[in-house]
Amino acid sequence: MDRALIIGGTRFIGRHLVEELLDNGYEVTLLNRGKHANPFEDHSDVNHITGDRQSGAAIAEAAVESEAQAVFDMVAYYPGEVEQATRWLDDIESHAIESYVYISSGDAYGVDEIPKREGETPMEPCSDEQAVDDSPETYGPRKAEGDRRVFEAATHGFPAMSVRPTIVYGSHDYTGRFEYWVDRVRNHDQILVPGDGTNIHHIVAVENVVRALRTVAEAGEAGEVYNVGDRRICTLGETIETIASILDEDVEIVTASERELDTGGIDSTEFPLYNPDPHILSTEKLSALGWEPLSPRRAFENAIEGPVDPERDPGPEREAETAVLEELGL
Structure with missing residues (x-):
């Protein structure tokens, strides 16, 4: 073929x-x-x-x-x-x-x-x-x-x-969902994350x-x-930490409850890659065909290094996030 x-x-x-x-x-x-x-x-x-x-x-x-x-x-x-x-x-x-x-x-x-x-x-x-x-x-x-x-x-x-x-x-992703977190890590010392950072969306x-x-x-x-899906499944917090490691940035992950997010008029589901219910796909069947995936680290590096042109910023406005951070005394 x-x-x-x-x-x-x-x-x-x-x-x-x-x-x-x-x-x-x-x-x-x-x-x-x-x-x-x-x-x-x-x-x-x-x-x-x-x-x-x-x-x-x-x-x-x-x-x-x-x-x-x-x-x-x-x-x-x-x-x-x-x-x-x-x-x-x-x-x-x-x-x-x-x-x-x-x-x-x-x-x-x-x-x-x-x-x-x-x-x-x-x-x-x-x-x-x-x-x-x-x-x-x-x-x-x-x-x-x-x-x-x-x-x-x-x-x-x-x-x-x-x-x-x-x-x-990955590169050329026009949705901006992954790039949202890359942008936050590149440009801000404090990264607002819904929940406790342990949610999982494969x-x-x-x-x-x-x-x-x-x-x-x-x-x-x-x-x-x-x-x-990727071979290794990361929590949202681990995803941000891996991005920060690749970019060699020192960031603080600040978690916030629904009540705390509400002070900035934010709903947790506005954050890209966040899902209050774990979403995990088994890839055993695909692997049995001989599928060989990239390592998550290499895949993240490719996504960060490659060209992106998001059509929109899919997450909360930074001003709203700042309002929550200020409410938290940060």
């Missing part, structure tokens, strides 16, 4: 996937509308086809034109998109797709089990109304229903698989996600879903 079609491919995870595939000898074709700058425009092994992922015919035509053996669907946010893509790709007569990999989400899980395991932990239900809704509240249900469409396609003999990452961080380096996507395409089984 050495030819891949990526639906999307120019922004965050897709951009890293292109590099992962190139490093492993693939010829890559991107299918997207061309709304974002193509960082691989001058690369001889990366082709670009302008098309709309809403069109199953466009996806199938791109797969035929690129002679793709593996298809990576990076921008399927609605279950109908997964169903359409798998149906059209399965109907190609000129050559068979060897793997279709849908990027799902850890949000597809519907309960707070520790850890969440594929095939064991219940998935979010998804109503017909949720399946076409674009609000953040329906993201998990929509991803879960996309997984179900993958399972259905596999029952018809199509090699569809799914990868479920938790929160992804995160994953973008390099580990794209290694998972390639591994699943090459070695995964049709109809299966694979979790991906």
Whole structure:
């Protein structure tokens, strides 16, 4: 397998996937509308086809034109998109797709089990109304229903698989969630943290996600879903301490209760990477395929050293944090 079609491919995870595939000898074709700058425009092994992922015919035509053996669907946010893509790709007569990999989400899980395991932990239900809704509240249900469409396609003999990452961080991350804490460590001596700093929300380096996507395409089984998260799980406090160590900064972590945060008009859930309920994904199934992740330290270093261009600052305003610190007498 050495030819891949990526639906999307120019922004965050897709951009890293292109590099992962190139490093492993693939010829890559991107299918997207061309709304974002193509960082691989001058690369001889990366082709670009302008098309709309809403069109199953466009996806199938791109797969035929690129002679793709593996298809990576990076921008399927609605279950109908997964169903359409798998149906059209399965109907190609000129050559068979060897793997279709849908990027799902850890949000597809519907309960707070520790850890969440594929095939064991219940998935979010998804109503017909949720399946076409674009609000953040329906993201998990929509991803879960996309997984179900993958399972259905596999029952018809199509090699569809799914990868479920938790929160992804790394260079070119436009969400700003990890960069929020890097910025705080770089620019402030006191870092305000909700709770006691021991909360756990499993995160994953973008390099580990794209290694998972390639591994699943090459070695995964049709109809299966694979979790991906960093090998080592850090508390929020440990995440901040590791960032400070890499940047060689001396910072004080200041923890605050909900009542104390309220003095600055802050809710704890405003802080990126914070989750009052532990969120941990088992990665045993992925590891059994031969997936080899980066160490968390190396992954953090890559994220800190690499270019980032967040679209927004996703956490509380610093002025609000300062009000809480002052209330705490700091």
